[in-house]
Amino acid sequence: MSHFVLMVLYCGAVSLFFALLWRHEPRARLRLFLQIFLGMVLGALLVAYLMYPVPSGPPVAMP
Amino acid sequence: MGGEQPEETAASLPAEVSEEETAGGEPRGKPWLAALLAWLLPGAGHVYLGRWLRGAVFCALVLSLVFAGASLDGRLWRPEGNPLASGSAALAALLSLLSAGLGSPYLALLASGYRGQVASFGYEYGTAFLLTAALMNLLLVFDALDVSRGRKP
Numbered sequence: 001m002s003h004f005v006l007m008v009l010y011c012g013a014v015s016l017f018f019a020l021l022w023r024h025e026p027r028a029r030l031r032l033f034l035q036i037f038l039g040m041v042l043g044a045l046l047v048a049y050l051m052y053p054v055p056s057g058p059p060v061a062m063p
Numbered sequence: 064m065g066g067e068q069p070e071e072t073a074a075s076l077p078a079e080v081s082e083e084e085t086a087g088g089e090p091r092g093k094p095w096l097a098a099l100l101a102w103l104l105p106g107a108g109h110v111y112l113g114r115w116l117r118g119a120v121f122c123a124l125v126l127s128l129v130f131a132g133a134s135l136d137g138r139l140w141r142p143e144g145n146p147l148a149s150g151s152a153a154l155a156a157l158l159s160l161l162s163a164g165l166g167s168p169y170l171a172l173l174a175s176g177y178r179g180q181v182a183s184f185g186y187e188y189g190t191a192f193l194l195t196a197a198l199m200n201l202l203l204v205f206d207a208l209d210v211s212r213g214r215k216p
Contacts, residue, residue, distance in 0.1 A: 001185075006185065006188045007188075009131070010191065010192065013124060013127070013128055013195075017199050020117065020120060021202065021203075024216060
C-alpha cells in the first residue's frame, strides 16, 4: 500500500468517527464527514506541495 | 399608514441549531459501569446504554484501526524505566498512558509481546493508527458517560 492510500484510509476513519460521534442526523453527519475528510486530505496535499522545494536527502532503499 | 406586521411564527425563525443537537436524553444505566465497559471494549459502553448500532459501528471502527496499526508494525508504547529520568522517558510514559486508553486490545497486544518494527515500511502509519485508536476509545468513554448522565441523546 502506498503512503497516499494509507493517508486516505486514516482520514476516512477519523472523519467517520467524529461524524458519528458529534452529529446525530444523517445529513449533518455526511456534511461533517466531508468537511473533515476533504480538509485533511486536501490540507495534506497542500502541505506536501509546499514542502516540495525542501530537499529530503538521498533516496533510501525500501526493504 | 400602520400596515399590518407579518406574524412571526416559530416555523419562520431560522433553525440554526436543530433540536436534536441541543437536546439531551434521559439518564440511563450506571455511569461508572458505562465508562468501564467503554474502556474495556470499544463500543461496549454504548451497547450497555442501548445504543446498539452506534456501539457496533464504533467497535468495528476502533478495532479496524488497531488491526491495521498492528499489521503495519506500528509501535505499541509501553512504560519503560523511570519517567522522570529524561524528557524522552517522560514522553514515552505519557504515550503509554494514552495507549492504555485502548483497553483490552492494548492489554492483549501487551500480553502477546507485540512491540512493532521500526524498520517496517508502515511503522509511522501503524503507530499513528494505534495512538488514534486509543484516543478514539478515550473519547468514547467520555461520550458513554455523557449519554449515561443524560447530557447527550
